[in-house]
Amino acid sequence: MEKKGPDTAKITINGRVHEFCIGRDIEPSETLSYLIRERLGLTGTKIACDQGACGACTVLLDGKAVLSCMTLAIEADGHEVITVEGLGDNDPVIRAFAEQSEPGYGTAMQCGFCTPGFVMATKSLLNENPSPDLSEIKQGLSGNLCRCGCYPAVARAVERVVEQEVK
Amino acid sequence: MTTPFQPRKPRQFVGTYRPKIEGYQKASGSSEFLDDIASGLRFPGMIHAKVLRSPFPHAVIKSLDTSAAEKMPGVHVVLRYDDPEIASLKPTTNSWTSFNTVSYDKMYYPNHRDRKVLGSKAHWAGDQVGAVVAAETEDIAYEALKSMVVQWEQLAFELDPIEAMKPGACIIHPEINPQSNILPSEGLCGPDVFRVRGDVDKAFATADEIVEVRSDYHFADQGCLDTRGCLLNWHKDELTCWTNLYQADQTRMYISQMLDLKLHTVRVICPYIGGSFGRSNTGDQSFFIFTAIAAKRAKRPVKYKHTRQEDFHDTRNYVDWSLKMSATKDGSITGCYFNGIGDAGAYSEHTIAALKYMTGFEMDECLLYHIPNMKMEGYGVYTNKIPSGCKRGIGNNQLNMALFLAVELMAEKLGMDPIDLTIKNFSHEWEKPPNKSVTALLREGSKRIGWENRLPTNQGPLIDGTRKRGFGFSLHDGWHTAWQEEPRGMVQLGLKLNPDLTVILDAPMAETGCGSNSCAVWACADHLSFLGITPEDIKWVEKADTETGLKDMVQTDSSVSFLHAELMPEAAVKLKLKILEMATKKFEQPVENLDIDDGRVFLRSDPDKHMTIREILWNETLVPIPILVEKLTPLDKTGVPFEATFAEVEVDMELGKIHVIKIVQLNDCGTVMYATGAEAQLIGGQAMALGEALTEEIIYDKSTGLPLNFNWVDYLIPTMLDMPEVEPVAMEVWEGAGEYGACGIGESVTTCTARAIANAVYNATGARVDSTPFKPEKVLAALDAVDQAGHSEKEEVGN
Numbered sequence: 001m002e003k004k005g006p007d008t009a010k011i012t013i014n015g016r017v018h019e020f021c022i023g024r025d026i027e028p029s030e031t032l033s034y035l036i037r038e039r040l041g042l043t044g045t046k047i048a049c050d051q052g053a054c055g056a057c058t059v060l061l062d063g064k065a066v067l068s069c070m071t072l073a074i075e076a077d078g079h080e081v082i083t084v085e086g087l088g089d090n091d092p093v094i095r096a097f098a099e100q101s102e103p104g105y106g107t108a109m110q111c112g113f114c115t116p117g118f119v120m121a122t123k124s125l126l127n128e129n130p131s132p133d134l135s136e137i138k139q140g141l142s143g144n145l146c147r148c149g150c151y152p153a154v155a156r157a158v159e160r161v162v163e164q165e166v167k
Numbered sequence: 168m169t170t171p172f173q174p175r176k177p178r179q180f181v182g183t184y185r186p187k188i189e190g191y192q193k194a195s196g197s198s199e200f201l202d203d204i205a206s207g208l209r210f211p212g213m214i215h216a217k218v219l220r221s222p223f224p225h226a227v228i229k230s231l232d233t234s235a236a237e238k239m240p241g242v243h244v245v246l247r248y249d250d251p252e253i254a255s256l257k258p259t260t261n262s263w264t265s266f267n268t269v270s271y272d273k274m275y276y277p278n279h280r281d282r283k284v285l286g287s288k289a290h291w292a293g294d295q296v297g298a299v300v301a302a303e304t305e306d307i308a309y310e311a312l313k314s315m316v317v318q319w320e321q322l323a324f325e326l327d328p329i330e331a332m333k334p335g336a337c338i339i340h341p342e343i344n345p346q347s348n349i350l351p352s353e354g355l356c357g358p359d360v361f362r363v364r365g366d367v368d369k370a371f372a373t374a375d376e377i378v379e380v381r382s383d384y385h386f387a388d389q390g391c392l393d394t395r396g397c398l399l400n401w402h403k404d405e406l407t408c409w410t411n412l413y414q415a416d417q418t419r420m421y422i423s424q425m426l427d428l429k430l431h432t433v434r435v436i437c438p439y440i441g442g443s444f445g446r447s448n449t450g451d452q453s454f455f456i457f458t459a460i461a462a463k464r465a466k467r468p469v470k471y472k473h474t475r476q477e478d479f480h481d482t483r484n485y486v487d488w489s490l491k492m493s494a495t496k497d498g499s500i501t502g503c504y505f506n507g508i509g510d511a512g513a514y515s516e517h518t519i520a521a522l523k524y525m526t527g528f529e530m531d532e533c534l535l536y537h538i539p540n541m542k543m544e545g546y547g548v549y550t551n552k553i554p555s556g557c558k559r560g561i562g563n564n565q566l567n568m569a570l571f572l573a574v575e576l577m578a579e580k581l582g583m584d585p586i587d588l589t590i591k592n593f594s595h596e597w598e599k600p601p602n603k604s605v606t607a608l609l610r611e612g613s614k615r616i617g618w619e620n621r622l623p624t625n626q627g628p629l630i631d632g633t634r635k636r637g638f639g640f641s642l643h644d645g646w647h648t649a650w651q652e653e654p655r656g657m658v659q660l661g662l663k664l665n666p667d668l669t670v671i672l673d674a675p676m677a678e679t680g681c682g683s684n685s686c687a688v689w690a691c692a693d694h695l696s697f698l699g700i701t702p703e704d705i706k707w708v709e710k711a712d713t714e715t716g717l718k719d720m721v722q723t724d725s726s727v728s729f730l731h732a733e734l735m736p737e738a739a740v741k742l743k744l745k746i747l748e749m750a751t752k753k754f755e756q757p758v759e760n761l762d763i764d765d766g767r768v769f770l771r772s773d774p775d776k777h778m779t780i781r782e783i784l785w786n787e788t789l790v791p792i793p794i795l796v797e798k799l800t801p802l803d804k805t806g807v808p809f810e811a812t813f814a815e816v817e818v819d820m821e822l823g824k825i826h827v828i829k830i831v832q833l834n835d836c837g838t839v840m841y842a843t844g845a846e847a848q849l850i851g852g853q854a855m856a857l858g859e860a861l862t863e864e865i866i867y868d869k870s871t872g873l874p875l876n877f878n879w880v881d882y883l884i885p886t887m888l889d890m891p892e893v894e895p896v897a898m899e900v901w902e903g904a905g906e907y908g909a910c911g912i913g914e915s916v917t918t919c920t921a922r923a924i925a926n927a928v929y930n931a932t933g934a935r936v937d938s939t940p941f942k943p944e945k946v947l948a949a950l951d952a953v954d955q956a957g958h959s960e961k962e963e964v965g966n
Binding site: 037038041043044045046047048049050051052053054056083084085087089091094095097098099100101102103104105106107108109110111112113114115116119137138139141142143144145146147148149150151152153154155 | 171172184185186187189190191192193194195196197198199200202203206207208390391392393394439440441442444474475679680681682842843844846847848849850851852853854855878879880884885886887888890893894895
């Protein structure tokens with residue numbers, strides 16, 4: 001990475017390098033979720049508990065899921081952040097969640113407020129383990145709350161991503 | 168793997184398995200929720216309002232010094248309770264209505280106007296009192312509130328409704344009832360003894376068997392991911408409100424009436440909403456009013472949004488039901504006497520509806536009607552706890568807990584299968600038992616759960632030395648059928664056919680997740696199939712907007728899934744006629760000689776003479792064709808369908824932990840409007856109900872009256888790992904009136920789960936857990952009670 005001034009944070013977000021002057025562009029105490037949503041307008045990342053308990057704000061930091069409400073923006077200095085907006089229009093995980101309609105499972109979302117968080121947690125899970133079984137899926141996504149209770153359909157959607165990748 | 172649902176009447180789109188219309192938008196994070204709109208990037212200059220909250224359960228502000236806050240940099244407005252504009256606001260409630268549009272005079276509970284928009288008396292720890300700050304950031308607003316010097320006079324407080332009813336208890340709302348904490352009667356729900364039929368005392372005196380039970384259902388939070396809030400913005404004298412409470416038209420009426428504004432100067436917009444689960448039924452929130460006043464003074468857009476802690480704001484109504492039931496040897500239930508105590512918490516909200524309306528005017532009519540002797544009595548009581556507002560399945564879940572405990576025990580006494588006892592006795596007013604819907608659900612449920620494997624109470628083997636297995640079920644009436652929706656008044660629907668044969672569908676609602684928007688699109692595509700279009704050609708107008716749209720249908724339950732759909736046949740007829748009228752010129756034939764199908768207009772006498780509709784429209788003025796339909800829902804009293812939950816559980820006899828192995832959730836939907844959506848409700852409802860049954864509980868410190876777990880670390884909402892196997896069974900047995908004759912299912916799917924689990928625990932172990940949540944300590948105490956009863960029985964035999 002290029003050299004940067006001592007008071008700047010250089011964060012790659014969805015492939016674009018941003019340089020933030022700490023104290024002017026971002027506050028040292030501000031969360032990554034605040035930076036993403038309120039400064040950059042990337043509102044796909046949702047805030048539901050703001051206390052690290054629900055997973056709605058999940059983003060990828062160097063490919064791994066982090067709770068952006070519990071991560072300081074400056075902690076992302078020198079790292080790569082991917083939000084749901086960074087996944088691309090034909091992302092297989094987004095598609096699988098959107099299209100889930102197999103009988104017996106319901107839709108993979110109802111209100112949809114938790115869904116981008118689930119999508120990002122799934123990306124992280126699949127980065128670590130490209131072919132998780134059902135119990136690994138459940139374990140991997142157990143940090144995300146869906147109050148509408150679409151868990152079986154979410155798990156099924158992830159299974160379908162895995163099945164398609166294997167093909 | 169469950170058997171896919173087969174519709175009674177196959178249609179091309181309604182009743183099918185399909186992805187949600189907004190699935191991609193939601194999965195990709197591009198659907199807009201309140202927070203995504205109410206941002207400084209979209210509204211430059213937007214500031215944040217926060218309200219002072221009481222640190223005590225019952226206290227009065229004696230003095231309030233706000234001077235430091237007023238001088239704090241970044242603070243734009245400080246509103247005080249003694250500000251003349253604030254102090255002159257009318258007393259109100261947060262529950263003017265649950266689904267229709269009502270004015271101040273017509274609010275549901277005019278005798279319970281127990282709220283001030285911003286007063287000086289706190290009725291629970293967390294109550295919003297004293298002052299509101301609007302500042303550059305939320306942090307500054309909180310700092311400003313912290314800087315205020317408040318002198319509180321602490322008052323005695325009551326947390327227990329039974330204690331609060333006793334003479335000598337501190338009076339919580341003397342302005343409502345100076346003598347007692349018992350809520351005064353309300354016209355909507357009747358007197359204390361609110362339902363009497365026949366003579367229960369006589370029934371009890373002549374019965375072969377009597378069962379007496381008591382159960383309670385606790386406060387449980389709705390737990391929507393999208394916390395409540397609003398953004399209010401003035402432009403000269405016109406006010407625009409964006410909110411994630413789901414009633415646009417009613418919110419406009421509420422704001423207009425509270426602030427004395429003309430309706431056309433208030434515009435309310437509801438975007439996608441991250442869950443509701445009943446919380447929006449208390450949508451007439453004071454925060455709209457103080458935020459509007461702050462915005463006017465600040466001359467800026469002001470956002471008010473709860474934190475997770477603040478969103479523990481009102482809950483399911485706690486009700487403690489006692490029930491005495493009598494029956495004759497042949498299994499006829501002859502009498503029921505219900506006596507309920509409803510803990511209102513700090514404000515009455517919908518307490519009385521949960522306690523009396525849902526019980527007396529809904530369940531008695533729709534479930535208990537053929538029990539000849541009935542008495543129902545209920546008391547709502549103020550305490551200094553979180554207000555009990557409204558949650559999915561209001562009132563029903565609570566009563567079901569008591570009712571199907573009594574059924575289980577009565578069946579045991581009579582030596583009957585509880586399923587047979589249920590089929591013999593329960594139905595709605597318009598069908599004598601055995602009710603077709605009840606019978607079909609219970610027979611199907613028994614098959615799917617393996618009811619034949621159920622052994623008599625506590626007779627099963629100990630599995631691996633620690634666990635016992637059992638089965639239970641519970642039944643309830645469905646509600647939100649078309650005729651029950653009469654108080655809503657006219658349903659409105661608009662269509663615009665574009666000249667390229669795409670459709671703009673104005674079926675106004677705030678989409679909370681129920682899938683009603685998808686249902687409206689499926690019904691539209693079915694009825695406009697003569698255009699040769701598919702759902703992809705239909706754009707549902709996604710925001711409910713009081714200025715540009717029609718009257719929104721409030722998402723109580725998933726009944727909106729069929730309310731707009733019922734208007735679609737008329738809309739289709741009107742549209743067809745308009746197209747044919749345009750075609751008359753081209754064909755030089757009168758309308759009656761023409762017909763339309765599959766995207767073409769043709770001559771009836773010679774179908775080979777045809778033109779595509781697109782051709783006709785495209786060569787006209789290119790003005791879209793508008794259609795407006797306004798109609799009451801079909802009001803024929805067709806009764807209601809039912810729903811049932813079956814549970815299979817294992818109980819760990821040493822740890823007291825209940826392991827739910829399988830749930831079968833069955834709903835007679837009348838017509839399944841959307842198979843995938845219905846299954847999502849059937850399954851998802853179990854996640855919520857399991858939380859209520861097993862883990863979710865608001866915990867108070869009894870010595871200080873402070874709630875201890877207003878957060879999602881300690882308030883335990885089920886995760887994916889906590890879900891048992893759930894088999895969703897959407898059925899079509901009952902038939903309502905109208906094109907679809909459907910019944911909402913969104914509320915009822917949560918009603919029977921806790922009781923079905925508790926009955927399964929009883930079946931497994933003989934232990935009765937009659938108070939939700941069934942935490943291990945309660946299960947262990949109940950198991951101990953069974954052991955002790957067993958010992959004393961043995962001693963008696965020995966003696």
